[in-house]
Amino acid sequence: MxxxxxxxxxxxxxxxxxxxxxxxxxxxxxxxxxxxxxxxxxxxxxxxxxxxxxxxxxxxxxxxxxxxxxxxHDANGHRDCFLLKCEKCGCIRHLDCSHLQTLYDHLEQDHHFRINPRRTLFLGLCEQCAGKEAEEDHGTHQ
Known part of the structure; x- marks a missing residue:
């Protein structure tokens, strides 16, 4: 900066x-x-x-x-930084993962769309909420 x-x-x-x-x-x-x-x-x-x-x-x-x-993380040329948001508890986790670079490259090369990973928010369930949901599902199916 x-x-x-x-x-x-x-x-x-x-x-x-x-x-x-x-x-x-x-x-x-x-x-x-x-x-x-x-x-x-x-x-x-x-x-x-x-x-x-x-x-x-x-x-x-x-x-x-x-x-x-x-x-x-440094934003200059750093494309691997993004956020994960749990749809159940609302927690947001900041993550740095180079595995998404393949997806970014594919979207840019094959679909001519450039993702801004620093403003990308993935929605799903955090480990804790997913575990609770699995326990609840297991309890109802017995």
Whole structure:
């Protein structure tokens, strides 16, 4: 990331501290205020936009609004970073997996469609929810 302000570093640090969570801009502004770094909501949004463009943050748009999550991967030329969302519990997991590169290449070469993996969200069931569902299915079929 070429140039960053104190405010941008504070927003990034806050996201990094809560890397497993999805946060709204309002959540971040509140955390920063509590930590003695009062930053206006408009400034938080501006910094989040810059951080997203730099590949340091994932932006997830939902019916409830936009959420942000820290990304530890460098966006420059890095196409293997994406998100997994559990349809049952709603958790979102950030994942780096080179196996999807084959799919990206296929779609681009054969279908002339270029995926933006940093904005790609795969929906399914997390391991915990899938296990619970399997237990429930097993219990009803006895």
């Amino acid at each position: 070429p140039y960053s302000t104190k405010q941008q570093q504070a927003v990034l640090h806050c996201l990094e501290q809560r890397r497993e969570e999805l946060l709204t801009a309002a959540d971040l502004a509140e955390d920063l205020r509590r930590d003695g770094c009062p930053v206006g909501l408009a400034t938080v949004y501006r910094q989040l936009e810059k951080l997203e463009q730099a590949g340091r943050v994932h932006k997830v748009n939902t019916e409830e609004g936009a959420f942000y999550q820290f990304c530890s």
